[in-house]
Amino acid sequence: VTAGNSSGLNDGAAALLVASSAAVERGGWSPMARIVASAVAGVAPEQMGIGPVPATRKALARAGLSAPDIGLAELNEAFAAQAVPCMSELGLDPSVVNISGGAIALGHPLGCSGARILTTLVHGMRRRGVRYGLATMCIGVGQGIAIIVESVS
Incomplete structure (x- = not known):
């Protein structure tokens, strides 16, 4: 993890x-x-950054969905080294992850990242006609959070 990949x-x-x-x-x-x-x-x-994986699995189970049902995903990539294993562990298609650029491209406004990620996700879902979207964040010291949303027309 360096300034070049965060x-x-x-x-x-x-x-x-x-x-x-x-x-x-x-x-x-x-x-x-x-x-x-x-x-x-x-x-x-010690596994900081991978917390979104178990959070996402729990959210998918609660929703009765699986990874292939997710049409678009926003993973808060505080570090590239964190987002890549999350995508791999969850089996997410990289072509549906952070399609507008993630936090490395757009920035990581502390205290606002959750709202930024969810707003980016919902607008992307609308543009692409996607039914289900996933937003995740890794939270310091090994925590993770995930939310699944459904487009409403």
Whole structure:
């Protein structure tokens, strides 16, 4: 892991509106996606970076889906050395991962990365007509988080 294969730290701000279906209906809003499942997991701190793998497996199981069902994925690649094994372990098709460039290309705005990743994912799903998308993040000391969303038209 070096400065040459890690994401830059950037300033950023974002806001997402997460609401129940009842609130969406009352507000007359047009949602872009629906949260299908999410999960968190942890691995030994020495394996930092691979935490999204067990989190994703748990989220897929909760959703009743498998890796081939995922049409688009955003993996927060704080380091290239972290994203590659996650893709490999999960069996994700590299052609559907970080299609707009991940954190190495776009930056890693601390405190905003989750919103940036999910926004990038949902817009990419809409452009490509994808049904299911996956967003993951590795969180320091071996933790990982994953969320699966479904396009809503």
